[in-house]
Amino acid sequence: MPLTGPEILLYEKKEHIVTITMNRPERMNSITIEMFDLLDEAWEKFRNDDDAFVAIWTGAGDRAFCAGMDLKDQAERVAKDPAFDMVKLRPGVLDGTVGTPYGHNVTKPVVAAVNGVATAGGFQFTMMSDLRVAAEHARFGVGEVKVGRGTPWAVPVLWQMPLPTAFEVLLMGDPMPAQRLYEVGWINKVVPLDQLMPTAIQMATVLAGNAPLSVRAAKEALYKAMDVGRRAGLDMAKLIYDKVYASEDAIEGPRAFAEKRKPVWKGR
DSSP: OOSSSGGGEEEEEETTEEEEEEOOGGGTTOBOHHHHHHHHHHHHHHHHOTTOOEEEEEESSSSEEEOSBOHHHHHHHHHHOTTOOHHHHOGGGTTTOSSSSGGGTOOSOEEEEEOSEEETHHHHHHHTSSEEEEETTOEEEOOGGGTTOOOGGGGGGGGTSOHHHHHIIIIIOOOEEHHHHHHTTSSSEEEOGGGHHHHHHHHHHHHHHSOHHHHHHHHHHHHHHHHHOHHHHHHHHHHHHHHHHTSHHHHHHHHHHHTTSOOOOOOO
């Protein structure tokens, strides 16, 4: 497998479901500046494709979803150019706006299919997904405290898991098994590895079968409320849902129910 070039990120679409695969299994799908750029392109493509309703985000191989930054690649780049600094070149690394659906205002649902280790940036990518299915052997961690680095991008875990669990992840720095995070509700499903992608596809198929404008509005409303608080969030949600209630799909749904048939969504 190549370590550089366009093949390090695969983008596949089948019907309304897109699968985005980080494809550097020899380096545990670790992140380079090139990977960040390709992910940015992929999220833009997915967001702008009116026929793409759901994305599955996964990694190649069975060892890792993503092990964070490729430290070997960084060391090689610094050896060639001592001025090389990933944070200066891509400052969005610090707040999670580079390489993620969050950074591209993607309101369509994203399912993480975590096929192994998800540490540092891999944990961040999982955190930035909306639903999460993990292989039984997957482990999650943020070890920055052990190497004197920081995690400003990790603030959203405050809304995703109990505070003591979040502190355990961020302050202890030790990997956690998927089952533990399933028990606190951070992982939706834990399955054997051979059932990982079938389960993710099953979830994505359900999402793709629902009214797309309603699905996107539900996601957008919850994330907006996280930004502005409960009262303002409720007011904002009413505005977000205006386009849902005024859509053709809002007429099609009840009509299909009355006619005992599957609705044909138009996304408008």
